[in-house]
Amino acid sequence: QKEVEQNSGPLSVPEGAIASLNCTYSDRGSQSFFWYRQYSGKSPELIMFIYSNGDKEDGRFTAQLNKASQYVSLLIRDSQPSDSATYLCAVRGSSNTGKLIFGQGTTLQVKP
Amino acid sequence: EPEVTQTPSHQVTQMGQEVILRCVPISNHLYFYWYRQILGQKVEFLVSFYNNEISEKSEIFDDQFSVERPDGSNFTLKIRSTKLEDSAMYFCASSLAGPNTGELFFGEGSRLTVL
Numbered sequence: 001q002k003e004v005e006q007n008s009g010p011l012s013v014p015e016g017a018i019a020s021l022n023c024t025y026s027d028r029g030s031q032s033f034f035w036y037r038q039y040s041g042k043s044p045e046l047i048m049f050i051y052s053n054g055d056k057e058d059g060r061f062t063a064q065l066n067k068a069s070q071y072v073s074l075l076i077r078d079s080q081p082s083d084s085a086t087y088l089c090a091v092r093g094s095s096n097t098g099k100l101i102f103g104q105g106t107t108l109q110v111k112p
Numbered sequence: 113e114p115e116v117t118q119t120p121s122h123q124v125t126q127m128g129q130e131v132i133l134r135c136v137p138i139s140n141h142l143y144f145y146w147y148r149q150i151l152g153q154k155v156e157f158l159v160s161f162y163n164n165e166i167s168e169k170s171e172i173f174d175d176q177f178s179v180e181r182p183d184g185s186n187f188t189l190k191i192r193s194t195k196l197e198d199s200a201m202y203f204c205a206s207s208l209a210g211p212n213t214g215e216l217f218f219g220e221g222s223r224l225t226v227l
Contacts, residue, residue: 034215034216036218042220042221043203043218043219043220043221044155044203044218045218046215046216046217046218049215088154088155090155090216095168096167097160097162097167097168098143098145098160098162098167098207098214098216099145099157099160099168100157100216101157102147102154102155102156103154104153104154105154
């Protein structure tokens with residue numbers, strides 16, 4: 001069974017701090033990796049994607065990928081209360097249909 | 113900005129009834145998906161659809177489920193005889209690029225409540 005694992009949290013950080021969210025996956029053939037943000041009762045909203053080992057930065061967000069360790073992370077710098085949400089890690093595995101496998105999500109709380 | 117639209121936003125139905133959930137993917141996208149999320153649980157893959165046929169389906173997607181793209185713009189999910197455990201948020205998603213690249217964009221979801 002192909003799995004994506006995340007710590008469900010909640011992860012609580014003060015406003016302005018760096019939030020670090022982690023994800024591991026079991027399928028070594030996985031090709032691409034996505035972070036979605038989901039507010040309560042809403043749909044997943046794409047934040048970032050990463051395909052290659054290393055870091056990818058977009059504004060306050062940095063995604064990190066280590067395929068050897070099967071590990072993906074998302075760093076949020078200068079966290080704001082509006083960043084409070086559940087962050088979903090999603091992995092596109094080795095099947096050739098484009099489907100994503102989602103983790104349980106990590107709830108982030110940014111306290112003013 | 114183009115978006116995936118879904119209707120209805122909320123549907124309440126009696127157990128055993130048929131339900132059709134509708135989606136209009138982003139217009140130039142080629143790959144279409146249905147996912148569901150039971151309250152408090154993870155987002156689960158149901159089915160992927162490309163070139164007018166199912167490319168992959170999960171164990172959840174049994175004979176009670178079907179998908180269709182009847183007119184080149186709508187993408188529908190039908191549940192033939194709903195069960196209590198079908199109560200969930202159903203998300204449609206679409207992607208422009210091929211199966212190994214390309215981001216999935218999700219609609220706002222259709223909440224299905226089966227009584």
